[in-house]
Amino acid sequence: MxxxxxxxxxxxxxxxxxxxxxxxxxxxxxxxxxxxxxxxxxxxxxxxxxxxxxxxxxxxxxxxxxxxxxxxxxxxxxxxxxxxxxxxxxxxxxxxxxxxxxxxxxxxxxxxxxxxxxxxxxxxxxxxxxxxxxxxxxxxxxxxxxxxxxxxxxxxxxxxxxxxxxxxxxxxxxxxxxxxxxxxxxxxxxxxxxxxxxxxxxxxxxxxxxxxxxxxLPVARPVSVYEAIADLQTRGRELVENSDSNVKGFFEAVYKVPQISSPYLAIMREGFYGAPNSRRLPRHKLDTIAQFGRIQSESQPGRSLSKEARDKLGLKKHAITVLTKNAPSPTITTLPDDIIHYDELRILTARETARIQSFPDWFEFTGKYTTGGKSRRFECPRYTQIGNAxxxxxxxxxxxxxxxxxxxxxxxxxxxxxxxxxxxxxxx
Known part of the structure; x- marks a missing residue:
């Protein structure tokens, strides 16, 4: 066909x-x-x-x-x-x-x-x-x-x-x-x-x-985000300079190939034995990390933060969700700060959003990671490419x-x- x-x-x-x-x-x-x-x-x-x-x-x-x-x-x-x-x-x-x-x-x-x-x-x-x-x-x-x-x-x-x-x-x-x-x-x-x-x-x-x-893949239940991205965690991993971006000062966690894979992860790895690209970690400020901690404590995982909680935390952003470890993610959008990791005080990497969208690890995203201001009308960086797919x-x-x-x-x-x-x- x-x-x-x-x-x-x-x-x-x-x-x-x-x-x-x-x-x-x-x-x-x-x-x-x-x-x-x-x-x-x-x-x-x-x-x-x-x-x-x-x-x-x-x-x-x-x-x-x-x-x-x-x-x-x-x-x-x-x-x-x-x-x-x-x-x-x-x-x-x-x-x-x-x-x-x-x-x-x-x-x-x-x-x-x-x-x-x-x-x-x-x-x-x-x-x-x-x-x-x-x-x-x-x-x-x-x-x-x-x-x-x-x-x-x-x-x-x-x-x-x-x-x-x-x-x-x-x-x-x-x-x-x-x-x-x-x-x-x-x-x-x-x-x-x-x-x-x-x-x-x-x-x-x-x-x-x-x-x-x-x-x-399992028939009686959905695939969870943990099954999709657990091997991409950063806690306990060595951080090195990000290697696939022209912007200096960003880091990524050294990738370790898991010894045991979930059925979903086996599909994502699909005969690919290296480290996937697009693993650049966000460069959060200390007060942002602290705010993420407060958001996690006030949120119901898997559900968008309530208006009451947003008002309490002084947040103007309308949509922000902390992932539930053992459930599917909410809809991946083009805005990386819509979702917070279930176990780490950060937003997701581009590769993690790609995993949740079911892009295999051999699929390489190109170009800049994010854009802002008036450029958003014309540019389609990695997070946007993934969210729109x-x-x-x-x-x-x-x-x-x-x-x-x-x-x-x-x-x-x-x-x-x-x-x-x-x-x-x-x-x-």
Missing amino acids: RFMDVFAGCGGLSLGLLKAGCEGVVAIEKNPMAFETLKHNLIDGARYQFQWPSWLPKQAISCEDFLEGFGEKIRLLRGTIDLMVGGPPCQGFSTAGRRDPADPRNKMAEQYLELVKIVLPKFIVIENVSGFNSKFSEAKCSGCDEDHHFKKSYADFISGELSKIGYSVSRGKVNCADFGVPQNRRRYIIICSLSGTEGLLETLVDKRQEFLQLKG VPPLLAEAIGHLLLEQAVCLDDGELNKTYKGPANATPEF
């Missing part, structure tokens, strides 16, 4: 599909930092390489520029792409944000649809935040251009457009923890089939136990499902399965 990944980020979706046995062809990502990590690991990686077309430069590009600059070449991809995946940027309709229907990032989902009409893949997977299916209020829509579809959810809008093109659409929310990811990360998934196959999302959920057994384990489960469901469509079958208006054809 040949796939293209649109709004690919650092490659979480692509990695899972490749591990399932799919073949990558094209990845579209406009941020140079995220694309460099993707290219380093998967496009030109030591373990995986995309079958990249000769006419497309291996560089960051937006979906809009891809459509405008390579229109004729893209048309040649029709009939060669079995699967198109992608998670259009969600900030405009995330319930964690301001839900601005005029946010130009919402338009990227429509560019995704235009690409679908040209390539017409057999299957489509769209992953996004759970708020993807929440409706915009009409009050916020006043004054917006083309605001008619903002009165319903963006998921409704996209699903309706895909149905017009001819796809059977299956959609709903899943918790990544149900697929072995040590994280309660609830996402909205849309899975579409051009062959008329119905209920693919329901089939994915039904097959979760089969997938967990295939991976050797689709957990590869969930993507691998989707890949296994679609490989089983794959149907080879020739031109005649394609005409038979097109479900648009009887007197219309897709707009290519």
